[in-house]
Amino acid sequence: GKAQDYLDYSHFSRSGLIKQLKYEGYTTADATFAVDYLKVNWNEQAAGKAKDYLSYSHFSRQGLINQLKYEGFTTAQAQYGASKAGL
Helix, strand or coil, X not given: CHHHHHHHHCCCCHHHHHHHHHHCCCCHHHHXXXXXXXXXXXXXXXXXXXXXXXXXXXXXXXXXXXXXXHCCCCHXXXXXXXXXCCC
């Protein structure tokens, strides 16, 4: 439930969501199980995160891809996100 709550509020990469749940006190095993149980479309999460970034700052395409990768998205997910956000 907590993992879904976070996704309802914001966009996360898989690893970023696991880290957030661990920060909340969940074990790595429990956090990983919760995240994988949700069957999230990580490409769409990357697209949402990319749009969020562009709503308050300017990025080059590569700069946005790099930022998304820093957030824990794979290169393919970051590229998809940047494309869906219009870059």
